[in-house]
Amino acid sequence: MAARTPSTSPSTATSPPPGAPRRAYVLGGNRIPFARAGGKYAQASNQDMLTAALDGLVARFGLQGESIGEVAAGAVLKHSRDFNLTREAVLGSALAATTPAYDVQQACATGLETVVSLSNKIRLGQLESAIAGGVDTTSDAPIAVSDRLRRVLLDLSHARTPQQRLKAIARLRPKDLAPATPRTSEPRTHLSMGEHQALTTAQWQITREAQDEVALRSHQRLAAAYDSGFFDDLVTPYRGLTRDANLRADTSMEKLAKLNPTFGLGLDAPATMTAGNSTPLTDGASTVLLGSAEWAAAHDLTPLAAVVDAEAGAVDFVHGVDGLLMAPVFAVPRLLARHGLSLADLDYVEIHEAFASTVLTTLAAWESEEFGRERLGLDGAFGTVEADRLNVHGSSLAAGHPFAATGGRIVATIAKELHVRRATQVAAGNDAPVRALVSVCAAGGLGLTALLEAA
Ligand SMILES: CC(=O)SCCNC(=O)CCNC(=O)[C@H](O)C(C)(C)COP(=O)(O)OP(=O)(O)OC[C@H]1O[C@@H](n2cnc3c(N)ncnc32)[C@H](O)[C@@H]1OP(=O)(O)O
Numbered sequence: 010m011a012a013r014t015p016s017t018s019p020s021t022a023t024s025p026p027p028g029a030p031r032r033a034y035v036l037g038g039n040r041i042p043f044a045r046a047g048g049k050y051a052q053a054s055n056q057d058m059l060t061a062a063l064d065g066l067v068a069r070f071g072l073q074g075e076s077i078g079e080v081a082a083g084a085v086l087k088h089s090r091d092f093n094l095t096r097e098a099v100l101g102s103a104l105a106a107t108t109p110a111y112d113v114q115q116a117c118a119t120g121l122e123t124v125v126s127l128s129n130k131i132r133l134g135q136l137e138s139a140i141a142g143g144v145d146t147t148s149d150a151p152i153a154v155s156d157r158l159r160r161v162l163l164d165l166s167h168a169r170t171p172q173q174r175l176k177a178i179a180r181l182r183p184k185d186l187a188p189a190t191p192r193t194s195e196p197r198t199h200l201s202m203g204e205h206q207a208l209t210t211a212q213w214q215i216t217r218e219a220q221d222e223v224a225l226r227s228h229q230r231l232a233a234a235y236d237s238g239f240f241d242d243l244v245t246p247y248r249g250l251t252r253d254a255n256l257r258a259d260t261s262m263e264k265l266a267k268l269n270p271t272f273g274l275g276l277d278a279p280a281t282m283t284a285g286n287s288t289p290l291t292d293g294a295s296t297v298l299l300g301s302a303e304w305a306a307a308h309d310l311t312p313l314a315a316v317v318d319a320e321a322g323a324v325d326f327v328h329g330v331d332g333l334l335m336a337p338v339f340a341v342p343r344l345l346a347r348h349g350l351s352l353a354d355l356d357y358v359e360i361h362e363a364f365a366s367t368v369l370t371t372l373a374a375w376e377s378e379e380f381g382r383e384r385l386g387l388d389g390a391f392g393t394v395e396a397d398r399l400n401v402h403g404s405s406l407a408a409g410h411p412f413a414a415t416g417g418r419i420v421a422t423i424a425k426e427l428h429v430r431r432a433t434q435v436a437a438g439n440d441a442p443v444r445a446l447v448s449v450c451a452a453g454g455l456g457l458t459a460l461l462e463a464a
Pocket of ligand 1: 117193202203224257260261264265268271283284285286287288289290334362363364410450451452
């Protein structure tokens, strides 16, 4: 277990101007390595994994027995018994049982939403400390019974006489006994996330080679970050895993090129999306420790980055022309405009790699003069993000994507990167702010984006 981060420079937590809301800081994070579905965590539940991620955080920051302001986390795929999964995880952890905790759900944006909403509470003075997080397992996904079987079972539980029981059972047909398994498909279109993204990929004419390059870079960068020790104080080994199981340090353009297309096979365009340039189904959990400058100082912790602001977006993917995962394309310009910033002002950007082409279609829209003028209301293209400041430590293609846990993984990673960069800059006599953007697309045509600044 990594040691608690000592506060070498608590005064680096910049104070807001008088009258402005105070700042909320990311103080650190902890996650378990992400596993492939059906892999090392096949026997672990959401509660097991979230508790493990929480306990790793507690151990790292010396929070045993501590009452934290609030813990908010969530899971996209949740058993009905887990009506407050987060509270149960807290009760099973080393935190004080007096820590309030609750579930949040915003599809793949869940983890980032918990960071944003808890940070806002800290900024308002409602909380001094908080833990954000998320967890998901596709290995232990809930399997529901059919609607008719569910109604019959409910009626049976209310039946008072044998006749009433028999009457309820008599309504059942053999087909009602078939289970209803969860699918990553949109209820209104019945298309999976991958099928939706294949439509967007074709719309923006993204090539297979460009997608494979994004995937390769993601694996190479995540492997390099692990090798350099970057994740030593962000990831705690769990159930035999020390690194994300999906990480393939030995993948190559040649290996990726050999994979058969998985999504977009029936389209009137080349099918370019494969298992290599799509996120795999993944199990895992992440947590992020948040606090005010005062709470951090009292606990001898160094603020890494402030959560400055956030912007949500949504697209009408059912009736409109915009792809299911394109909401961040619209949210980011609004977020940056509020701060008088452009993409060029950002030192780091992480665009969640739902699919390699999600990153590429997002960039293509921002780089398009026509899109900038007609859809974003700008004078021209919104801008671009060069590869050297985009997903610098890899992203979901390599790490995997346990839906609700991805936001926490990104925020903890980028906050540490901001802190490291700022320290190097300050040592060189440069006091310029260091900023990062987090962009997460989500099912339902949703997107959530956040602006962070090194403390
Ligand atoms: C908002 C959002 O985030 S939306 C996104 C939500 N997430 C999703 O929708 C999940 C999408 N992903 C999937 O559904 C699945 O992972 C799929 C369909 C893409 C692939 O599923 P599978 O076929 O089971 O993948 P699997 O892991 O077996 O890989 C297939 C092959 O590709 C190979 N492969 C995968 N990645 C790589 C790589 N980077 N390099 C080399 N080979 C690779 C595997 O080794 C395997 O080869 P094999 O058949 O010889 O064993």
